[in-house]
Amino acid sequence: MIDPRANSPERIVPPAPLPVVSRRRLLKIKDAFPIPTSCNCCNGDRVRLVENSEIYNGKSFGDWPYAYLCMDCFAYVGLHPGTDLPLGTLANKPLRNARNSSKGVFNRIWREGHMTRDGAYAWLTRQLGIQASECHFGLFDIERCHRARTVCEQFMATTGRRKA
Structure with missing residues (x-):
């Protein structure tokens, strides 16, 4: 199912640290995975949206350098470019x-x-x-x-x- 924000008339406010969440990019994702609020690896509830430099020792990688990171077990997952949607589930x-x-x-x-x-x-x-x-x-x-x-x-x- 396409993210309902893609067709909403309301302004999309990107969660920090994202600069934007693109409607055009949301429309391209047919089967969006849910944004993680807890970790599927350790069941911790300290999952945060971060710049991937927090994962890679201060170096940023990719054109869309953001990820969800479990602060408890260090499992993470990247995002679809231009969105806040994960590419899958967190992985240790x-x-x-x-x-x-x-x-x-x-x-x-x-x-x-x-x-x-x-x-x-x-x-x-x-x-x-x-x-x-x-x-x-x-x-x-x-x-x-x-x-x-x-x-x-x-x-x-x-x-x-x-x-x-």
Whole structure:
């Protein structure tokens, strides 16, 4: 569902430290994830919107250098550019590592031309037995990351040798 603020006549007041929340950018996000108020990793309630320099030892990264950060366990998640909407759920270091490694194998499937990107997501949805709305690496827990990595590695070890 598109964020209702995208079509609201009222002025969008960006939460600090954001300079703006863009209606145009909100319209592009079809399945927005909820803004975190508590941490899914430690159940802490000290989640803050920060400049990502607070995460990366004083250095800012990206064109939209903002994130939600759990002040208790240091789990974090970046934002869709121009918005205050998270790219997924908060992730601590083990979960970030699991997401990165599983998505890396998955990306090879479509980048090497075995399937289109949309086709690869549809295939992965079927392999994992989940709804399309749940098939987003930014939502996966460690167990689902491992399952996704396994099915993607199996694909690449067999079908992936030749283009499907």
